[in-house]
Amino acid sequence: MTMWRPVSGDIYGLDPILFNEEAFQEFFAKERVLARGKNIENGHYEIELAVTGRRRRVAVLDDEGYVIPGMPLSELVDTMDATLRKVQIVIDGEVRYGDIDLGSLPADLAEDVAFFQEGDDGLTGVAQTPEEATSETADAEEDEELPDAPLLMLTDIVLAEIPALAAVSKVTMAAIPHGTINAIVGEKAVDPKRLILPKPVFHLTLRTQGEGAPVLTVTLDNQRTQSWTWDGQLPILDWMNEYDGAREFADEHLGAGALARRCVLEIEDGSAMEVRDALLSNKKLGPAFFVQAMGLRPEILDVLDGRMKVNELQDAEVFEQATFAKALREALALEISGHGVAKPKLWATYRKVFLDNPGLLNAAASIQAALGGSIFVGALQAKGRKARWGAGAGALLMVNAVSRILTTQFIQESLEQSEAVQKLAAAAAEEARTEERARIQQEAASASAETAQTPGSATAQTPEDSDE
Structure with missing residues (x-):
């Protein structure tokens, strides 16, 4: 089975006469590339593709209507750069700058252009390399001030690591086991990329208050991050409307469908279809539907919306701001009790x-x-x-x-x-007692059923008894 993952990018048309909606739709229809995309503004087109494998081969539709891996993403971008005129392409790290034919230039103007291309200290921001742009973006993200609003984190870090996380961030946190992962609710938003060590494989955050809220982010392998703000998804390309297989693939592997699959990747009782429906709902009700679809308690949404305090969550392990010594004791106790990294x-x-x-x-x-x-x-x-x-x-x-x-x-x-540790031990003991009582009742019921079916027993009916 082919494993697809979505990648996003942008296509900037530098000349509206040469590159427009018709050229955009025509290129992907000719290459039969499955994608979502549209014109955002002023010739800026946002695009989302599905790729697979190390070579990032893009999803295409063959002549028989089946979705297959096509050319590598780098080759597709090269083809796009060669076919489309005067466009700049940025898709998942693949960057191509559009060629602009300005014609012949006067000698004095040509010298000025050559001087600018060599790079002047005052003009270094005019043409940035992808590495420089990425670096500046990262710096801007680090300097971004986080909103003073509660945050939900679903992550695969173990319970023993949460006391240190609360101590370092100086934020009170409540942890609720949720299948193979932990649901952590913090009284204030924190940047998990700076705090969590070692880095988790699966990490999801949800915030319903503050600037830009509601916002949902999902990170896999600490490198592929996808965000959702309930503003809707990009439409599929026009040519795909004629093929049922293309529409079904886009619903499942692009847009809200792709994000929903990521959300339930580590959830045992999560439904990707229900999560997708929650993501496609409106901003007001979307987070509530999402919490329900993920199988989480509704009280968590009360905390995120400010109607309840973190330490009021029932049956949750609350970790307050603590000194390093106290956090170390708590982490050690949880590790020794079997809620840590070791088996x-x-x-x-x-x-x-x-x-x-x-x-x-x-x-x-x-x-x-x-x-x-x-x-x-x-x-x-x-x-x-x-x-x-x-x-x-x-x-x-x-x-x-x-x-x-x-x-x-x-x-x-x-x-x-x-x-x-004491609460977890008590809960485990109560669960063991419940299972033991259920086992005893089941054995008693089985014994009663066997006794009723045994010939000659007081409860068994003989043929003579039936006749009488």
């Missing part, structure tokens, strides 16, 4: 060996410390290289024993002081 079975074995038997651990550490002390004292009374090695080994045994005891005590205190 829960590993920490279950660790707790069974080191934490569930503190007396045995202290006794073993005391014996080790005594053995190390005797080796150390004996080595000090001897002479030679072996004595020095013995002293080092004895000292190492003593330090290791003491450090193990102190570390175990620190971890034990962290687990006892962590409210989040």
